[in-house]
Structure formats: structure tokens, C-alpha cells
Amino acid sequence: MFDPQLLFAGFATIASLKVFPFLVLGTVMGIVVGAIPGLTATMAIALLIPFTFAMDPISGIVMLLAIYAGGIYGGGVASILIRTPGTPAAAATLLDGYPMAQKGEAGRAIGIATISSGIGGLFSACALTLFAPLLATVALSFSAPEYFSLAVFGLVVTMSLSGNSLLRGFFSVLCGLTIGMIGIDPIGGFQRMNFGFSELSGGFNFVAVMIGLFSLSEAFRQMEQMDTMPPVPPAIRNVLPRFKEIAGMWTVYVRACVYGLIIGIAPGVGAETSSFLTYAEVKRASKDPSQFGKGAPEGVAAAQAAENGSTGGDLLPMLTLGVPGDAATAVLMGALTIHNLQPGPMLFQERPDLVHQIFAGMISANLMFMIVGLLGARLLAKVVQIDRRILVPLVCLLSLIGAYAIDNNPMDVWVTLFFGVAGWLMYRNGFPVSPLVLAVILGGMMESNLRRTLVMGLGSPAIMLHRPIALLILVLAALSLYAVIRRNSNEARKRKAEEAVTE
Amino acid sequence: MHITRRSFVSTAAASAGLITTGISPLRAAAYPERDITLIVPWAAGGGTDALGRTLTKNAKQYIGVGVTVVNRPGGTGVAGMKAVATAKPDGYTLGLITFHLSSYRLSGLSELSYRDFEPVMLLNRSPTGFLVKADSPFKTMKDLVDYSKANPQVVTVATSGAGAVPHLSTALLAKQLGLKVTFVPFDGGAPARTAVLGGHVTMLVVNSEEALQFYKSKQLRFLALNSDERHSSFPDVPTIAEAGYPLQTLLLDWRGIAAPKGTPKEILDVLTVGFRKMAQDPEYIRLMDEMALPRANAERDKFREFLDNIEKALEPGLAEVGLLKKI
Incomplete structure (x- = not known):
């Protein structure tokens, strides 16, 4: 149902003086809010919905789309600078972005992150524009068995983020799965493991868990070594990455765009899953995986491109089927509803002009945050130069305020503190944090869809045999598991040999 | 007592109001003098949130002050509804309560029930x-x-x-x-x-x-x-009884406005009138129609009666699926 004429008309509307200022405003607000820990793109959209009341629908929607795209991108900036994911999706960016910044390459890391987010975002926005109705049928062919397989695949891939010890990584995954089980049983509807707290009846708030594990734990670690840590070298000046550098990572981008789009389209899973999965996949496929986690530009590129690469995919089921792809698009859907626009099949028939304006808005939003991001990067990169004695307490404060801001719920502050200590202990004992985080996200998806699959198969797992896509993903998962275990034992052998030589 | 110019003016205005309307207590005439907070126990962007925001969008026109929507999601609605129930019963904190309130006690999640509120107005019942x-x-x-x-x-x-x-x-x-x-x-x-x-x-x-x-x-x-009646958004769809299966118990999803228990009657009167007007706002009506949410208009005691009946109907339903865990 793609109509180039309507798309051009859409661009013309967005370029008009009536709409364009809101595009710029939305982008700047999105990046700022995205970069502040605890304030997510989802919240920014929710907060600004009332302000769009007074605007005409398209200005309001374009502003919200710009906040969405800019917010998802902006989360990466905080990841790079202070190891605090500004949005949940940006957690994978910190794995390499923060080490880059600590090496004095904050500017370069932000530059790569910006260009990569833009590449991923533009690809997914174009895919959305050209193939929305077609891709909607793909979304429909996915159901519980396929989601279950996807979650299993994700958990297997996560294992490759384990670092040196696969066993410790496995332990982290198990912890994550257990934490994910707290709250309402997804099929039976009864309470489990809430220890009598009605505040926990919906489970731990995922964002609070993540702020604790990543940012607070890092702050604790820095406090401990405040006087012994070497100062961060001054940021190198060039922010704009060289074309050769970006072009050299094309395989990373192909992976990121494909994974981002597929995971985006799957309703209910969004940027946080796609960025971690892509990061792990790119690391696995890399010639030198040992560089990942120590400041590899490919790691930043993979995470950011996949993050924004899922935005178009997340919008797709929302617009075509009325099923939000993730939390942020769920709020966007609410915004459309308030403007008397009901997402779903009828929107494409009744308001094709508006649908194309949304497409044009999404493409423009991606271009806009690239411009704003590159302009602001040099300024932002200075954050890492702030004295640790000032920066670390600030990060703690931001983390706790951020945790409270999620739902205005004091319980989340305790959750963040708890996981801050837990993350610090895990770090000290060599347990990787990322597998735990991904297991919390994927655990619920895996459990509920496995049980749903079995119910749909009237109790028999044989239903999987009738689902070719699900079966294929499971086979891929098994192959990945084999590869991860083999590589890990090879590496362990190599390390032993090296140790023998040095002795 | 030190009388400032402003308080003198407002007292005078309130007394003037007294004389013209004939309502006795001074407090009720003064209410509302600042913005009212409406707690929505669900996340921003959802259907309930959209309803709350559109309902109160033009509040100033109908009740004299603005109504600010605050989202307090979490704990399947318990967090937000509890915040309403435990708020100061002064009419400045209200809640958009939803169906889940009917089920907390019966499913063992929380002791919270409609008994902790002063029901103001039922806004919607969805089949x-x-x-x-x-x-x-x-x-x-x-x-x-x-x-x-x-x-x-x-x-x-x-x-x-x-x-x-x-x-x-x-x-x-x-x-x-x-x-x-x-x-x-x-x-x-x-x-x-x-x-x-x-x-x-x-x-x-x-x-x-x-x-x-x-x-x-x-x-x-x-x-x-x-449902017991046809739905204007789906005019050709038969009710369950028309389809040949009259049901003994009818369960309906619902949404409504409530104040904390103990809110004075005079304030509740002001609120009832105010929300009655807000529920007639053309923009709100249009949104409800577009979302296919049938509007309802049971006020105060009628709303309470409705809530009582829903709870009675819920019990056998929850028992049937094994989720009854009454506190």
C-alpha cells in the first residue's frame, strides 16, 4: 500500500514551518531524556502526550516519533560516558562504549554510536515504509512456539557474553530466569514468589534492576578504587568517524539491521533484546572476539544500530495490527488514540495520508538525531573529564532518582539499591552481569510462550513438529550452543598453554 | 487574625456565593480552590489513561479548576488504587478505579476493595x-x-x-x-x-x-x-441471550471515578456534578465512541450497588477457574 506521492506529500508536511520546529524540539528532548538514566523514551512520550493535545495531530505525532527515535539513540550516550544505560535498550552499548571512553575515545565512541544508530534507524524506517502490510503478515505467522524458540535462541546467544567462564555465565542466566519468575504467573494468573509484598505482584521493575546492576554497581566499584584509578585521558578531538571506518563494519550493520527488524516486528520484544542479541552475534562472528568488552568500536556499532534498527519494526505491528512492539510504542499508540486515530488495519484504509506522514516523520527523525547528535558529541564527551569525586556521587544520585521516576514508586529505589550491591558483588567475583539482564527480559517470554505452546498443542510438545519456523530457530540455537561451548573450551586450553609458557 | 486583602476578597466571594446559592457550609463553597489530582493506576498511553485524560481535559470549564492526571502503575493496579484510598480525603486526590479493584480481595492480592472508597461515578461498563x-x-x-x-x-x-x-x-x-x-x-x-x-x-x-x-x-x-443489551459500535452482533444462551451471571469490565473513604458529602456533591458535566463533554463522548467504550452513568450509591453486584458475580467465576483465594 506504499504510495510515493503520499510519502512526498508527507515530507512536505514535515518540512513545513508548522511541523518542523516540533521535529527539532522532539529530537533534542528525546536525546536529553534518553541520556538521563531512569528517564526513558517511553516516559518522555508519556509525559508529553498532554502537551500534544493542543497541537494538530501530525505535529504532535512527529514530535513524539522524534522523541522515540532520539531517546533510543540518546540512551547510548550515557552508556558510553558514565556506564549508565540512559534507556534499557542502551545497556549493550556500554559493554564497549564505556571502555572506549575510559581510553580517551569518548568522542569517537559517540560519533560511531550516532552514525550506527542512524544507519539502523533509517534502514528500519525505510523497511516500514515500503513493506508494512507485507511484514504485518510475517508478524501474524509468529505465535507462541516461534516466540519460545526465539527466546531460547536469545538465551543461548547470551551465553557468549559470559567472558572467560561459561559456568559463571550460566549461573547468571539462572539467576536472571529466577528473578523473572517473580510476580504474576503468566498463564495461571496467580501470585508467586512475591514474599508477601503486593508491590512485587508485577515482578521486579526491569529498569530498576538494570540501573542497579549496571550503573550503581559501577559507581560502588569506582568509590572503592577512587584514589588508585588512573585519570581518563583527554578526549580525542575528531567526532565524525571516517567513512572507511564505517564502511569497514558493513557486516556488523547487515546483522544489526536484520536482527533489529525481525525482533522489532515480533510484538512485545523491543530494542533492549535486539541490541544485546546483535552484540552477542557480532562478537561471536568476529575474527577476534577477545577485543569485545575492552573497547571494540564494532561492539558499539552493533548495539546502537540494532537498537534503532528495531524502532521501525516496533512501530509496524502497532500501526498495522494495533499490537505495540514494545513499551514505547505502546505509549505512542495511546497518543494516537487520544488524537482520535485508532491504530490497526482501518488506519491504512481511512487515513493513508496520515500513515505516510508517520513514515516520513520516522525517516526525518532518524536524520535529525544524527545531525543533533554529531553537533553535540564534542560537548557531551567532556562529561568523562569531570573529577570522579564529583561524577561518581552524581551518578549514584541520578540512578536513585531515575529508579524512583520510573513509576513514582519507592519500592523501585530499594530494588535498584539491592541490585547495585548484587552487581558489585558479581563483578568482584567474576560473574558477568549481561547474561542476567537478558535472562530477566527473555525468561518471561520463554516461559509464558512455552506454556502457551503446550496448551495450544493440547498438552503435547509434538506441536513443535508442525511449526517449521520454530523448529528452524531451535536448530540454530542448538548449533550456537555447540559453537559457544567449543570456542570456550578452545580458549581455556589456549590460556592454559600461554600460562605454561610464561611460567 | 490578620486579614489579607486576598483572603478578604475570597471570603467575600464565598459569602456572596452562599447568599445566591443558599448552600450552608463555607467549606463546600470554597471547594475546589486548587487543582485536583486524578490518580490513574495504569501506565500512560493505555486505554484507561486515554479515558482519564480526555475526561478531565476541559475540567476547568466544568468544575472551575484543572484536573491533573498522575499515572501510578505497578502491582497490577494495587499501588495506584491504594494511593487513592490512603490519600487525605479532602477532595484533591481522586482515582480512576477499574475492574481489578473488584478482584483483589477475592484473589488474595490485597485487602483493598470498593469499601475503601467513596464511589463518585461509574464511567463505563464494557461487555x-x-x-x-x-x-x-x-x-x-x-x-x-x-x-x-x-x-x-x-x-x-x-x-x-x-x-x-x-x-x-x-x-x-x-x-x-x-x-x-x-x-x-x-x-x-x-x-x-x-x-x-x-x-x-x-x-x-x-x-x-x-x-x-x-x-x-x-x-x-x-x-x-x-451483555444484556446490544452495543452501538457493533449493531449487528447478538447478545449472548439472543444467540440462544442466556447466562445466569453477567460479568462486565468497568471504569469509574472514586474519592478516598471519608471524603465529606459536600465535596462529593461538587464532584458528582462536576464529573457529570465532564462526562457530557463532546470530545469525551467522541473518544469513547471511537474506542467503542459504552458510557455508563451510575452515580454514588448506584455505583456502589453496581460494585457490590460485580463482586458477588465474580466469586463463582474465580472459584470456577481455581483463582478464588479470599482474604
């Missing part, structure tokens, strides 16, 4: 819809019931989640008719609907408004509506 995919061989409710009778457990039913109205309504229907169906609970109405659209599950039971778009695009077919 459950029974649907199939457009290309399904089941044309009527009878087709499906007959098939299900002959083939126990084979019919799969996608619902918006265990313990929610659609699930309980279907369980009660199945019990009454002696059917055995297989429930496939999803995390909300939208994913359940997608599973039926994709042909993965036979039947869809959700709040009727969640099927609106796909009813219009003719991708889903209503077999019946679990």
Missing part, C-alpha cells in the same frame, strides 16, 4: 466479545457450542489473561453449558487477538472494544456479545 477469525467455519455461537460439545478440550480460546473478565465469563459460560474448552491466556487483549488473526487459536474472547478495528476490516467475526 466481553466472543469472536472467531473471518474465515472460521463457525458462523454462529451455536456452531461453536455444538462442535465443542462433540469435541471436548479441542476448541482453543485466546483470552487477555487469567482471571480477567473475558476468561471468567467464558469459564462461567462453559460451566453452565457443560463444555470443556482449552484456555490460552495471553498478556493482554492485543496479543490474544493477533494469535487468532494468525490462525493459531480457534476463538477469541476479549473486551469488545479490542476487536473494533478488526470487526470493521472484517478480519474477525463476532459470534456474540456477553
